Amino acid sequence: xxxxxxxxxxxxxxxxxxxxxxxxxxxxxxxxxxxxxxxxxxxxxxxxxxxxxxxxxxxxxxxxxxxxxxxxxxxxxxxxxxxxxxxxxxxxxxxxxxxxxxxxxxxxxxxxxxxxxxxxxxxxxxxxxxxxxxxxxxxxxxxxxxxxxxxx
Numbered sequence: 292x293x294x295x296x297x298x299x300x301x302x303x304x305x306x307x308x309x310x311x312x313x314x315x316x317x318x319x320x321x322x323x324x325x326x327x328x329x330x331x332x333x334x335x336x337x338x339x340x341x342x343x344x345x346x347x348x349x350x351x352x353x354x355x356x357x358x359x360x361x362x363x364x365x366x367x368x369x370x371x372x373x374x375x376x377x378x379x380x381x382x383x384x385x386x387x388x389x390x391x392x393x394x395x396x397x398x399x400x401x402x403x404x405x406x407x408x409x410x411x412x413x414x415x416x417x418x419x420x421x422x423x424x425x426x427x428x429x430x431x432x433x434x435x436x437x438x439x440x441x442x443x
Contacts, residue, residue: 295421296388302351302367308391309355309365316398319358324351361397361437365390377402378435380415380427392419403441404434413442 299305306322313320350369357363366374373390375382377397385393396402402417405426413429415438429438 295419295423296386296392299387299390302353302369302387305367305373305387305390306353306355309357309394312391312394312398313357316359318398321356323354325353357394359398361402361435363394363397365394377415377417378437380429382417382425382427385425389419389423392423393417393425400441403443404429404438406442413438 299308302324306324310320310322312318352369353365353367355365355367357365361378362376363378364376367387367390368374371387373385373387375385375390375393382393396417396419401419402415405414405416406412407414413434414426415429417425419425434442
């Protein structure tokens, strides 16, 4: 992984990093842990009562809800990636090591909404250190107050 992002080798170390961000930005945090192959979302093929992966490891997934604005939820997967929802907009396959930087970008105004006139539409753009950028199309339902304040 890129040297700009400190390693987060386990789901628990990633949760600890998110707790630190919550403290840094004075946010409420709620964490739900799913441990075992029969509990994690990507292991739906595991049989009833099967808790370990075929290699004997115990998969650990966590769902993190952060209070404040913007509204952010994070699902940390055992496969070293995450799904991050910012104001309901989903960013898939974010490397676990980049999750803290992604959240800091959202809480320190390094995220913005880019609008286009033709074809009309909006994208939520999150800029990380090292010229790393994530972009997701916004649904035409409407922008939240936080998004509207960041339109460029």
